[in-house]
Structure formats: C-alpha cells, structure tokens
Amino acid sequence: MFDLLKKAEEFKMSRRSFIGWSSAIAATAAVPVARGLVAKAEENSNSESSSNEEIWKSAACWHNCGGRCVNKVLVKDGVVVRQKTDDTHPDSPDYPQQRGCIRGRSQRQQVFGADRLKYPMKRKNWAPGGGNKELRGKDQWVRISWDEALDIVSSEISRISKKYGNEAIWATGAGEISKVMAVNGGCTTDYGTTSWGAWKDASTMMGMAEGWIDVGINDRLDLRNSQLIVLWGENPAWSSPGSPTYNFLQAKKAGARFISIDPKYTDSAQVLEAEWVPVRPGTDHALALAMMYTLLDEDNSATNSLIDWDFLNRYTVGFDQDHMPQGADPKDNFKDYLLGTYDHMPKTPEWAAEICGVQPEKIRDLARQVGSTNRVALLTGWGPARINDGEGWVQAFSTLGLMTGQLGRPGQMTGVSCHRAAGNGGPWLVKGGMAGLPTPKNPVKNSINHNEIFTAVLDGKYLQKGEGEKQANIQLIYHQNNATLQTRGAIKKGIEAHRKVEFVVSHAYVLNTNAKYSDVVLPVTTEWEREGGMLEGNREIFIVYTKIVDPLYEAKSDSLIAEELMKKLGKDPKELYPFDEKQAFFNKLATSTVIAASGTGYEPLVTITDQDIKEWKVQGKPQQGRIMLKEFLEKGVYQVERKPGDNFGHIAYKKFIDDPTGSPLKTKSGKFEIYCSTINEASKGLWTEISPIPKYTAKTKGYEDTFADWESKKKGKYPFQVYNPHYLRRSHSTFDNVPWLREAWPNPVYINKSDAKLKGIKDGDTVLLSSEFGKTLRPASLTETLMPGVIALPHGAWVEMDEKEEVDKAGADNMLTGPIPTGLGTSGWNTAICDMEKWEGEPLEADDKWKQRVLF
Ligand code: SF4
Known part of the structure; x- marks a missing residue:
C-alpha cells in the first residue's frame, strides 16, 4: 500500500502547473469552465490505453456541488497519474461538454492526500462513559483494530440505549448508520432547511x-x-x-x-x-x-x-x-x-x-x-x-x-x-435508478431542528414540530456522512455539546471537524475506492463512476461498516444488505431511465446483455436501453443531446398558465x-409567526440589529453584517484540506476599504472577527466591490481552535453565526452581525503552509 502511494506522489501533476492554471482561471473572473482549455473529442481514448499499462477510468467528483462534471483519471500500473474532464463529444453551446472546475481536477490530491485516515482510532483519554470529555478535540489518537473499534461503538450504543433509551442516540444527517439504528430501536434525528433556506x-x-x-x-x-x-x-x-x-x-x-x-x-x-x-x-x-x-x-x-x-x-x-x-x-x-x-x-x-x-x-x-x-x-x-x-x-x-x-x-x-x-x-431527462435495498423506518419520532440541536444537547429541551417543547437527553452522537459540527450555526456551542455527551463516533476519510471532536473515528473509503455509483447532475445528464483503486489502508465503505456493526449488535446484516455493493450498483444502472425521443415518458437508459450479467457476477435480466453498459461506464456520463425546438424544452408553470381551472396549483x-x-x-406554535402576505420584518441579527439605537443610527456592539458566500476553494466544507486549493484560493475575509480604514486595517493584516457566538481570524482582503458595512467570510473553512485564546484561526463562518430558530425552522446563516479589529497577536501564516492533519 505504501508503495502505491509513493508511486502516486512520483506521478503527480506539478504543483507549479496546477497553481498557475488555477491563477489563470482566477484572472479570467473564475469562470471555472475555462473554455480556452480545450479538451478535444478526438483525444478521448476512453478505456483504450495509450500503452498496455494505462487506462482512463470514470471517477467520481461526488460532493454536494451544484456543478456536476465528468471526471476521468488515467490509471497506470495501478496508480492515478493524470486527471481530465469531459471530452466525450465535441463542445457546442447546445450540447456542451460537462467540464470540471479546479476542485474536481484536484480530486486525486484529496483521495491520495497525506492526511487520509489510515486506521480505526480512539482518543487516548477515552473510557466507557467518555473519560476526560474536555479533551475532545485536543487529545492524542491511538491506533486500534477494527475489532476493537466496532466493539467500543456497539457496546456504547447498547450501554447508552439501555441506560437512557434510544432517544439518547443522535445519528446526524442520514446514511447507512441511520438504517442500523432503525433496526436497533431507533435514534433521534435532526432536520432543517439546509441549503434551501426559507x-x-x-x-x-x-x-x-x-x-x-x-x-x-x-x-x-x-x-x-x-x-x-x-x-x-x-x-x-x-x-x-x-x-x-x-x-x-x-x-x-x-x-x-x-x-x-x-x-x-x-x-x-x-x-x-x-x-x-x-x-x-x-x-x-x-x-x-x-x-x-x-x-x-x-x-x-x-x-x-x-x-x-x-x-x-x-x-x-x-x-x-x-x-x-x-x-x-x-x-x-x-x-x-x-x-x-x-x-x-x-x-x-x-x-x-x-x-x-x-x-x-x-x-x-x-x-x-x-x-x-x-x-x-x-x-x-x-x-x-x-x-x-x-x-x-x-x-x-x-x-x-x-x-x-x-x-x-x-x-x-x-x-x-x-x-x-x-x-x-x-424535469430530469435522465433519472438514476434504485439500489433496491431495504429502508427500515426509525421507530423514534424525536427530530430536532438544526438551529436547536446543540442547545438541545446542552440544555435538554427543544421544540418538537406539532408537539411543542420536549425534553432531550442526548448522550451519543454518531456522525455518518454529514459535516454537522462544521456546517450548523454556532460551532463553539457545538464543541461544548460534543464535550458534554458520553460518546462521539465519526466515519471520516480525513480528520474533519466531526472526527476531530470524536472519541472513536472509523476510516471510510472515498467514492474512488467503492464499487461505483451514479450522480445526478443537471437535467440533461447522469454521471456514472467506477472503482479506481482498492480501499486505501484499512478504510471500509460505510455500508460495510454498517454490516459489521449489525453483527456486533447481534443483528443479521442481511436484514439491511441482502446483496453486495456490486449488485446494488448494478440495480441502480438497470433501473435508470431516460426521456423518450417524443419527450413524453421514460425508457430504460442502459442496454444490458447476458454477457454483462455474467461478467459482473450479479443477478439480473438483459434489457434494451439507450447506451451499452460498457460504453456508459467508459464515458462516465450520459447526456441528452439538445437543440432549440426539440422535445425537451421546459417552460415552468405552463400547464397552469394555459389552463388555470383544469390544471390548478396545489394550493x-x-x-x-x-x-x-x-x-x-x-x-403558529413554532418560533416566529409569519404573515400571510410578504410583510417586512427586521430580521433577527440582521442590519437593524447592528444599531444600538435605530432612530439616531448609533451603532451597537456588533456594527457589521457578516455573510458567508460559497467559495471556489471548497464545495461547502469539502476540499478545504487540499493544499493546492489552499494556495490557489487563500480564504481571506473580504472587507470594504472604507470600513477597513475606519478600523485601521490594511490589506493582508490578520483580522479578528467576533460575534456573541464566537471569534475567528483571517487575513484581510480589502476591496471596493463589497457593500460597505458588510463583511464576506467564505463558507466552509475547517475550524482550527486556539484553545487558549478561544479563537478559531481558520475563518470558519459558523463561529460567528447563531443557533437561532425562526419562522418554519429556517437556518439563517446569512443574518449574522459582528465586530472586527486588527489582531494584536501573532499574524496568521497562510493556511497552505499549515501542517496537514497527518496521523500515524
Ligand atoms: S467540484 Fe463540482 S463543479 Fe467542480 S468538478 Fe466537481 S462536480 Fe464539477
């Protein structure tokens, strides 16, 4: 395994060329689909190797990113040596290639990063019940075997559910572990408006x-x-x-x-x-x-x-x-x-x-x-x-x-x-299929709004929709695949919550924020190490990806971990996984559909032959579809070819506009x-009452709250608004650990020049931003292209606490946002207020120079 990684390092794209390329993109207004970097269709050799040892494979760019692009890797002698993006057909405005951005093109730096977690591990000072819980996030890590790790996790699940009831277990987000919990008595869940907002x-x-x-x-x-x-x-x-x-x-x-x-x-x-x-x-x-x-x-x-x-x-x-x-x-x-x-x-x-x-x-x-x-x-x-x-x-x-x-x-x-x-x-012109795996129902109904979850852990109460105030006694946090501690409001409070409960466990492939504040971390594979899968993109495409390498080190997939946990809990894994991951992938492919040429109705997407089924060693039936299975996997995408006047156009609400009586809206x-x-x-009965018509109300922690007295316009303790735009270096919080992306996109805080002048802040100065919820540091980037009085702190940087100063050094946006439920439970990340001042301590070093979180 070490040889494999060494080889990957030797083959890697030069840092200089990557940064130069990234900077060129920045200079052209960060149009990520730099059409000047032409990928020619004739160069698309698909799986045909340029030598006997090289093969292009379709690889995942699997993050929760609004773009969804074709990503290919050249595997030579078992090692990924190059990446490229869509060249499956000639590019044209009507039928464009689906080209990746700098994040996707640096994906192999993430999969093969030095900071990949290699083994299961536990906190040195962990003991059943938590041990020294204050040390979460600061403790040393100890390598353990999978057997010991799963023993600890299963025995803590059993101990806590027996002592406090299954409501005391909170599985964050939704994933394979939610299913395990569902068949093991259930768990508390969380919900919110996530990206949608209101x-x-x-x-x-x-x-x-x-x-x-x-x-x-x-x-x-x-x-x-x-x-x-x-x-x-x-x-x-x-x-x-x-x-x-x-x-x-x-x-x-x-x-x-x-x-x-x-x-x-x-x-x-x-x-x-x-x-x-x-x-x-x-x-x-x-x-x-x-x-x-x-x-x-x-x-x-x-x-x-x-x-x-x-x-x-x-x-x-x-x-x-x-x-x-x-x-x-x-x-x-x-x-x-x-x-x-x-x-x-x-x-x-x-x-x-x-x-x-x-x-x-x-x-x-x-x-x-x-x-x-x-x-x-x-x-x-x-x-x-x-x-x-x-x-x-x-x-x-x-x-x-x-x-x-x-x-x-x-x-x-x-x-x-x-x-x-x-x-x-x-509507989607290509639709991904289903794996056909069971999805058991969670018998526990407790579900806590994202804005209240950390408060609920600390204070023991929350508002259950439809029921009113309810007691909570969360003692186990199970992080599966959601960056909960990083991407909910009030990280500082979240850290306190993580230091209160009796047990915290995370699945992670690098030491992200969830993992850092856990007791036990289970190393998971990335999508490049799994059997393959499908990703929904824009309405005209469906992305498919294949396995690139075997699992690195001792990493296991989430579903394999779930299976093994089931065994430890005395359950039959077949209850959740009646067939293997390859069969699940095959089922998705076989049930995927594509719009019919007439524009009405759907038909199978993939043609599958008896030979395919034999080679895959799966159960299934041959079928006629639009694209051969092998071709689909080689291309990495199926894209519906569009042209003006075709049968696939869409005018939203047209049915209703044409016939408001015959096709009424669902209101x-x-x-x-x-x-x-x-x-x-x-x-009514929730957090704040909403008017039936769009009446303006001053938003909690909005502009009006920057004033101590609105009438006289006297500013208050937190006189600036701060919001968190998406940033090209990251997809939400993903990719923040990739050094090349750190160098290309250095994650400053954007401040209007006039505000900076008032505060005596110069370009590049380290700035302390503080709100009633926390403090964070960033180098200043002064600009005239930002509303005065407003600070833009890019979304998703991984919190890096200076415990002594109680300040985050990474510019984590949610250090400043609050846990404030309003209206129907909307997350209000872009309504936050703060103050700023020049940092008098040690100036920040650029974060691409920071040590990676390399363990063992
Ligand atoms: S990060 Fe998003 S936009 Fe960039 S290559 Fe991946 S899917 Fe495309």
Whole structure:
C-alpha cells in the first residue's frame, strides 16, 4: 500500500502547473469552465490505453456541488497519474461538454492526500462513559483494530440505549448508520432547511417551486429568449461551477442584459458584464417591496404599463381587496400593505433605502427595468433566503414576478436558479435508478431542528414540530456522512455539546471537524475506492463512476461498516444488505431511465446483455436501453443531446398558465397565493409567526440589529453584517484540506476599504472577527466591490481552535453565526452581525503552509 502511494506522489501533476492554471482561471473572473482549455473529442481514448499499462477510468467528483462534471483519471500500473474532464463529444453551446472546475481536477490530491485516515482510532483519554470529555478535540489518537473499534461503538450504543433509551442516540444527517439504528430501536434525528433556506417550505405553500425537487424556472435554451436576466443573490461561478455560467453566457450572446443584486460584485457578474446593485444581506425583502411600490405608483395601463393586471387577476389571490381568498379579511390584502393604507407606512423607495442601502432612484430604475421589459428572468439563489425570518423574502420575491407576469411563458421566469438547476429548469431527462435495498423506518419520532440541536444537547429541551417543547437527553452522537459540527450555526456551542455527551463516533476519510471532536473515528473509503455509483447532475445528464483503486489502508465503505456493526449488535446484516455493493450498483444502472425521443415518458437508459450479467457476477435480466453498459461506464456520463425546438424544452408553470381551472396549483385556492394562510397557520406554535402576505420584518441579527439605537443610527456592539458566500476553494466544507486549493484560493475575509480604514486595517493584516457566538481570524482582503458595512467570510473553512485564546484561526463562518430558530425552522446563516479589529497577536501564516492533519 505504501508503495502505491509513493508511486502516486512520483506521478503527480506539478504543483507549479496546477497553481498557475488555477491563477489563470482566477484572472479570467473564475469562470471555472475555462473554455480556452480545450479538451478535444478526438483525444478521448476512453478505456483504450495509450500503452498496455494505462487506462482512463470514470471517477467520481461526488460532493454536494451544484456543478456536476465528468471526471476521468488515467490509471497506470495501478496508480492515478493524470486527471481530465469531459471530452466525450465535441463542445457546442447546445450540447456542451460537462467540464470540471479546479476542485474536481484536484480530486486525486484529496483521495491520495497525506492526511487520509489510515486506521480505526480512539482518543487516548477515552473510557466507557467518555473519560476526560474536555479533551475532545485536543487529545492524542491511538491506533486500534477494527475489532476493537466496532466493539467500543456497539457496546456504547447498547450501554447508552439501555441506560437512557434510544432517544439518547443522535445519528446526524442520514446514511447507512441511520438504517442500523432503525433496526436497533431507533435514534433521534435532526432536520432543517439546509441549503434551501426559507424556500424549502414557504415557497410550495404559496404555489411556487422550491428549486430542488421541483424547479420553477425555464430550461437553459429558453433562457436565451430572455431580454433581461436578474441574478438576485446568485453567483454560479463560485457556487455551481461546471456548466451553469457557460449557459448564462449563451443567453448573453443571444442578447440578454444582466443585473446582479448582491452584497458583492461577483465573478458571475463580472463575466456576464452585469450591472451591479449592492444590497445589504437580509434586506432584499425591503428592496423588493419598494420595487413593487414603484410599479404600483407609476403604472398606467394606457401610457406606462408596468404591472400585468390580467396575470394577477387570473392566476393569483390576495393582491388587492377584490381578490382575497375566502375567509380572509379584505383589509389584509397586499396592495394596501404596499401603499400603507392601514399601517400608514407606504413601502416607498425612500423607506426601503434606509434598510437595504440601495438609493431610491436606483430602486425606481430597477422597478422600471423589470416592469417595462417584456421577457424577464427573475432568478435567485437560495443564499438570500438563508436568513432568519426569511419566509417573507420568498413571498416578496415571488410576488414581484407575479405582479409583472414573468412566469409561464418563453423567456419569462421567476424562481430559484441554483445548484444543479442553475439557469436550467425542468424535469430530469435522465433519472438514476434504485439500489433496491431495504429502508427500515426509525421507530423514534424525536427530530430536532438544526438551529436547536446543540442547545438541545446542552440544555435538554427543544421544540418538537406539532408537539411543542420536549425534553432531550442526548448522550451519543454518531456522525455518518454529514459535516454537522462544521456546517450548523454556532460551532463553539457545538464543541461544548460534543464535550458534554458520553460518546462521539465519526466515519471520516480525513480528520474533519466531526472526527476531530470524536472519541472513536472509523476510516471510510472515498467514492474512488467503492464499487461505483451514479450522480445526478443537471437535467440533461447522469454521471456514472467506477472503482479506481482498492480501499486505501484499512478504510471500509460505510455500508460495510454498517454490516459489521449489525453483527456486533447481534443483528443479521442481511436484514439491511441482502446483496453486495456490486449488485446494488448494478440495480441502480438497470433501473435508470431516460426521456423518450417524443419527450413524453421514460425508457430504460442502459442496454444490458447476458454477457454483462455474467461478467459482473450479479443477478439480473438483459434489457434494451439507450447506451451499452460498457460504453456508459467508459464515458462516465450520459447526456441528452439538445437543440432549440426539440422535445425537451421546459417552460415552468405552463400547464397552469394555459389552463388555470383544469390544471390548478396545489394550493388551497389552486392559484398563486400572494395572501397565503397556509404559511401563516404552519408557523403558529413554532418560533416566529409569519404573515400571510410578504410583510417586512427586521430580521433577527440582521442590519437593524447592528444599531444600538435605530432612530439616531448609533451603532451597537456588533456594527457589521457578516455573510458567508460559497467559495471556489471548497464545495461547502469539502476540499478545504487540499493544499493546492489552499494556495490557489487563500480564504481571506473580504472587507470594504472604507470600513477597513475606519478600523485601521490594511490589506493582508490578520483580522479578528467576533460575534456573541464566537471569534475567528483571517487575513484581510480589502476591496471596493463589497457593500460597505458588510463583511464576506467564505463558507466552509475547517475550524482550527486556539484553545487558549478561544479563537478559531481558520475563518470558519459558523463561529460567528447563531443557533437561532425562526419562522418554519429556517437556518439563517446569512443574518449574522459582528465586530472586527486588527489582531494584536501573532499574524496568521497562510493556511497552505499549515501542517496537514497527518496521523500515524
Ligand atoms: S467540484 Fe463540482 S463543479 Fe467542480 S468538478 Fe466537481 S462536480 Fe464539477
């Protein structure tokens, strides 16, 4: 095994060439799909080796990233020596290659990194019941055998469930261990709005799509019909590299102009030459209301038509007192709220400017641009909705689209454009199949909102949806595949919670934040060491990947660990795994489907022969599909070829727009609900009550909270807003350990020059950011392309605590965010406030120079 890794090191791409390449991308506005780096189709040798010893294999880039790209590795003599991306067909705007970004191209640095965990291990000072629990995160690690590790884990599960009940076990996220827990008496779970923010629940209640399961925008070819594209808090160049930015470029070439409304002038805005409208985080809601006020104020159906009254009348309820749903007070209509008829507070641009920071004339100009352009794409990422009390923003953004009738027609769309569906909406044209493994039900019903989970561990109570306050006594935390401690609010509190319970165990392939604060760590394989699998990408593709190398060191897959744990717990592993991983992979392939050529209905994707079944040594039947099994595995992708006017286009909500009576929406009224009693009722008894119409409320830890006194504008203890944009170095928190990516993207904190000047901070100075929830350090990057008063701290850096100073040195964004449940339980990461000052201690060394977390 050591020889294998040594060989990999000898073959690796030179660091200099990688960094140079990465910097070139940065210089071209970080368009990750650098089309200049042409991958020629004729070079695609697939599995044909250029010598007898070399073979290209389809490898996974498996992270929760909005891009989803083809990733190939050249394996020579059992060692990965090169990587490349999509060259399976010639590149064209209608049928683009699915090219990877710098993260995917550095994937082998992650799989073969020196910091891979090699063996099962336990904390030196661990003992049944926890031992010295305060040492979690600081203790030394001791190598143990798999047998001992599984003995410890199973006996702690049994001991704790016997002593406190299965409710005392919290399995974070959802994965193989959730299934083991389900057949072993159950466990407490957690839930939240994760990436969606307030879109997750509020949108569907009012008839809009949430943007993941149901994508409410038109497809990418129709995007070219839009005349104006508003990217409201959307930066695909960083958050969803891969193909989305390229698709937006095609819309630009077709004549669309762009507006970017964002706290920061993003790389997407730069490459699309968008007009930038800086806005304060969490105040988009006020801006949207003032735009709608302007539309109402200036609309004249004869001379200056800005509002689509016919659309409002036919397809919505709640806009004015004549269109209220049954049972609602007519005075509660949205129009009168905008005009301030009853609350005596018209939502004018002047009113909004004080909150959102956009000048009144600019607000009017934005409203006029949206209202007077025929075909507008009003697109937003989930980021602006990842705020406390964020449901009102979802309602307001949607209402702006409804008021201007920008839905359901070519070139017209309003909705979430994010992650795998950025700029490309519609039902999936290729669908992955199912493994066919049992999914047992968890008998424990306790489920704790992400915003309350660490508080629940520490204080012993939480709010159970539908039941009210409930007691909790969590004593065992089982981290399976979710970066829970890193990516929930209030990491400091999370660390305290981890130091309170009796046992913490993690599955991990490197010492990430979950693993670091555990008692026992079980080394898992990466996807490159597994039998293979499938990954959903944008609607036109499905990615397939194969096994690249055997499991490194003593790593095992999550399902193998689950099987062995079942045995230790006295259960039959066949209950969960009636067949092996290869059969599970085969089943997925065999049940995958692709849209029929007519555009209606689906048919099998993969052609499987008797010979395939024999070679794979699996159970199955031959079938006729669209692509031969071997070809699919070699290519690593199946992509539906698109062209304008084909049968695969998508106009969101078209059925409803064409026939509102025959194809009603799934809302109480069957229409879009600007007045939505469902949202209001759902919020009662939870954390904060949501109005049925998009009423503005000051957001908890939002801009208004930066003031000690709003009237006199006297700033408070935490005078800055801080938000956490996605960053090209990482996919959420994944890849943060890769040294080359650290060097290419050094993870500074972005500060406006004027704010820095006031605080005496210079470019490159180490800055201390502090909130009521924690403290973190980062080198300053001063800029004029950031809203003054706002600090941008990139999302996902792995916390690195200086225990003595109680300060994190890595710039972990969630050191500053709070555990604050609001509304329907939305996670409000982008509503946080802080102070900053020049750090008087030792200046930070660039983190690519930091020692890797190499154990044993
Ligand atoms: S990290 Fe995302 S965008 Fe980059 S190569 Fe992987 S899947 Fe593509």
